[in-house]
Amino acid sequence: MSVLLFSVGVGLLSVAGTVYYFFCYKKCSSSLKGKVVLIVGASSGIGEACAHIFYKENCKLILCAKDLPDLERVKKEVEESYRKTDENCESTSEEVTIFQLDISNLNETTKKISECIQIHGHIDILLGIAGISFRGKIIETELSVDQLIMSVNYFGHVAATKAVLKSMVERRSGHIVYMSSLQGKLSIPFRSAYSASKHAIQAFADCLRAEVAQFNVRVSVVSPAYVRTNLSLNALTSSGSLHGKMDENQKSGMSAEEVGQAVVQAVLLDKKEVLLANCSYKMIVYFRNFLSDIYFMAMARRARSS
Numbered sequence: 001m002s003v004l005l006f007s008v009g010v011g012l013l014s015v016a017g018t019v020y021y022f023f024c025y026k027k028c029s030s031s032l033k034g035k036v037v038l039i040v041g042a043s044s045g046i047g048e049a050c051a052h053i054f055y056k057e058n059c060k061l062i063l064c065a066k067d068l069p070d071l072e073r074v075k076k077e078v079e080e081s082y083r084k085t086d087e088n089c090e091s092t093s094e095e096v097t098i099f100q101l102d103i104s105n106l107n108e109t110t111k112k113i114s115e116c117i118q119i120h121g122h123i124d125i126l127l128g129i130a131g132i133s134f135r136g137k138i139i140e141t142e143l144s145v146d147q148l149i150m151s152v153n154y155f156g157h158v159a160a161t162k163a164v165l166k167s168m169v170e171r172r173s174g175h176i177v178y179m180s181s182l183q184g185k186l187s188i189p190f191r192s193a194y195s196a197s198k199h200a201i202q203a204f205a206d207c208l209r210a211e212v213a214q215f216n217v218r219v220s221v222v223s224p225a226y227v228r229t230n231l232s233l234n235a236l237t238s239s240g241s242l243h244g245k246m247d248e249n250q251k252s253g254m255s256a257e258e259v260g261q262a263v264v265q266a267v268l269l270d271k272k273e274v275l276l277a278n279c280s281y282k283m284i285v286y287f288r289n290f291l292s293d294i295y296f297m298a299m300a301r302r303a304r305s306s
Contacts, residue, residue: 032268033058034094038116038123040103040160041130043070045229046179049260050127051096056082057264060094062116062123064101065130071098103130103156104148113163122171123164125267128157128178128201133231134194136238145240146193153197158204165212174217175267178205179259182225182277185285189303194235198223209272220266224276226253 037054041047043065055061055078065071075096097119101112117123132152134145161176168174183191184198202221209219226249235243259276266274275282287295 035124037125038062047129049256104151109159133235140238149193154200180223
């Protein structure tokens with residue numbers, strides 16, 4: 001009887017939580033209308049998915065990426081997919097602006113984002129999505145590869161943050177979302193540069209969140225496990241060449257749209273940290289934090305067998 005009552009209680013709590021989330025989400029969703037959203041890394045994958053989702057929520061988009069043709073494609077597809085018109089056949093959709101940006105060029109990043117602020121007056125939401133992965137042994141890796149990955153995944157986003165932060169603090173309003181990774185929490189063999197950069201952005205976010213909370217500026221970190229994008233195809237190897245292979249875990253991972261939905265939920269519900277992973281990965285995070293010797297032995301075994 002007690003087991004039955006417990007099961008019923010858990011079920012009712014689950015239903016209540018779902019209903020509460022649905023109404024909170026719907027209520028908060030309307031608050032996105034007209035918000036200026038800057039997406040760094042919007043030309044493909046998760047950044048492209050976020051462009052579609054936030055535009056559908058009636059946000060003004062600023063899309064930045066290194067690849068201009070893909071940026072133009074995303075802009076066109078977003079506008080054509082969700083363009084809205086009034087009775088006089090005039091567009092009522094928000095604008096989409098694109099900026100070609102190489103985030104590894106820190107001076108260019110600061111300059112371009114300052115231009116964005118001048119054009120739009122302010123940035124409400126900054127999404128730091130751009131990233132590059134890595135496959136290789138530390139002993140064989142050129143230092144220039146480590147530097148490039150850290151520039152794209154960490155220093156570039158720090159530069160973007162500092163470019164918008166003063167305006168957000170002055171307005172006492174803003175939200176910054178960083179795209180980290182499960183590998184920012186679990187550093188596995190042959191991913192050193194990538195994991196290090198994601199560890200760094202998570203640590204930076206923790207400090208930033210504490211420092212700007214008093215100014216009503218919010219900070220979120222989204223850490224997905226494997227996502228079906230071109231991340232492994234475009235990953236750098238020890239020599240700096242492209243990996244050029246789709247990893248099996250990547251191929252069977254979650255969709256970019258799922259991660260994009262998690263990003264918008266993090267903004268709407270002010271989630272500080274979101275780990276998008278199944279129970280087995282979450283258990284490994286637990287082992288890393290609380291039974292670290294077991295985790296370290298498992299990783300050493302994994303490295304030897306590869």
